[in-house]
Amino acid sequence: MFKTEICGEDYKFLKIIGKGGFGKVYEVEDVLGIKAAVKVIKDEKLARNEYKVLQILEGVKGVPRVFRFYDKGSLFALSMEFGGVCIIDPESGFDFKSAYVLSDFAWKSIEILKNMHRRGIVHNDIKPHQFIVSENRKLFLVDFGFSRRFKNGKFHKELKVLDRKQGNFLFASKNCHKGYSLSRRDDLISLGYMLIYLYKGTLPWENCGNITNPAEKWDKAYSIKKLKTVASLCKGMPSEFSKFLEYSISLEYSKKPDYGYLINIFKDLSALFSSNSNSTNASSSVFSTKDNWLTQTYFEMAATEVIDAPGFKIQDQVEIDNPVGIIL
Numbered sequence: 405m406f407k408t409e410i411c412g413e414d415y416k417f418l419k420i421i422g423k424g425g426f427g428k429v430y431e432v433e434d435v436l437g438i439k440a441a442v443k444v445i446k447d448e449k450l451a452r453n454e455y456k457v458l459q460i461l462e463g464v465k466g467v468p469r470v471f472r473f474y475d476k477g478s479l480f481a482l483s484m485e486f487g488g489v490c491i492i493d494p495e496s497g498f499d500f501k502s503a504y505v506l507s508d509f510a511w512k513s514i515e516i517l518k519n520m521h522r523r524g525i526v527h528n529d530i531k532p533h534q535f536i537v538s539e540n541r542k543l544f545l546v547d548f549g550f551s552r553r554f555k556n557g558k559f560h561k562e563l564k565v566l567d568r569k570q571g572n573f574l575f576a577s578k579n580c581h582k583g584y585s586l587s588r589r590d591d592l593i594s595l596g597y598m599l600i601y602l603y604k605g606t607l608p609w610e611n612c613g614n615i616t617n618p619a620e621k622w623d624k625a626y627s628i629k630k631l632k633t634v635a636s637l638c639k640g641m642p643s644e645f646s647k648f649l650e651y652s653i654s655l656e657y658s659k660k661p662d663y664g665y666l667i668n669i670f671k672d673l674s675a676l677f678s679s680n681s682n683s684t685n686a687s688s689s690v691f692s693t694k695d696n697w698l699t700q701t702y703f704e705m706a707a708t709e710v711i712d713a714p715g716f717k718i719q720d721q722v723e724i725d726n727p728v729g730i731i732l
């Protein structure tokens with residue numbers, strides 16, 4: 405239960421919006437009725453890490469602004485900008501089987517990762533639950549508990565082999581299974597698996613989730629991942645998705661990804677579906693004609709709205725030139 409002792413009189417509790425492995429996230433509102441999210445965490449190190457990372461990422465479009473850190477001895481909390489609902493929550497209303505929605509989501513997620521990486525941070529736990537969307541379709545990435553700096557000053561950190569796995573077995577890269585320290589490529593690979601999952605609703609190693617022993621679960625999932633080619637994973641999807649995953653997997657540990665190339669892959673694909681009624685004749689289309697209908701609806705979306713909270717300076721919002729489904 406959300407206790408007033410955690411945030412004093414700063415917020416009124418509205419509801420629980422997330423129960424993760426490490427704590428709970430609450431939807432709250434301040435005295436002015438402005439919503440915020442409060443994440444309560446038991447593990448001090450994780451909580452402080454997330455707060456620090458969010459401070460480093462202050463102003464990055466698509467990352468919630470962090471307001472305060474609360475230290476209550478045995479419980480820690482951080483208050484941040486309220487992002488909305490998870491993209492896979494039925495309430496969000498997204499149909500990721502639509503080429504327009506999926507490719508629009510893809511390039512905007514890559515844009516968030518690009519801007520986060522530019523600040524020297526890798527997320528390390530990319531999965532659908534970490535993407536949330538506001539009522540006005542602003543897309544946010546959350547949960548920076550496992551995030552790390554990948555550089556020491558100017559130089560990329562050296563690759564280490566760790567004796568632990570981190571993140572989620574479903575979306576973890578094969579590098580993660582090998583115990584390698586994670587870098588920019590791994591955020592992209594996890595996003596690649598995630599795009600397939602969003603479209604197909606499953607991944608071939610999903611059943612491993614039934615294995616109760618964590619080490620066995622990870623090992624079994626890895627053995628299946630090793631056998632699956634990118635082509636077989638992306639079968640039935642536009643070739644852009646396999647291009648993205650192939651490229652991300654091919655990256656060396658410390659190589660800076662060509663984000664522009666990746667963003668354009670999906671911008672071009674989404675443009676195919678948003679431009680005109682010929683969209684379903686597009687060579688890469690394997691999607692249904694209802695994409696045209698979706699395009700019409702999505703084009704009516706309002707431009708980016710600045711969500712602000714008292715005591716916080718308004719960040720400059722970088723305009724996106726074409727009005728699209730999900731706003732960064």
Ligand SMILES: Nc1ncnc2c1ncn2[C@@H]1O[C@H](COP(=O)(O)OP(=O)(O)OP(=O)(O)O)[C@@H](O)[C@H]1O
Binds near residue numbers: 534547
């Ligand atoms: N700023 C936010 N605004 C709105 N909802 C949020 C926000 N931050 C988190 N949530 C919701 O709470 C859920 C859990 O948050 P988060 O992933 O940060 O917690 P966690 O304990 O690390 O979870 P897990 O162990 O599953 O990774 C998210 O999936 C999201 O639905």
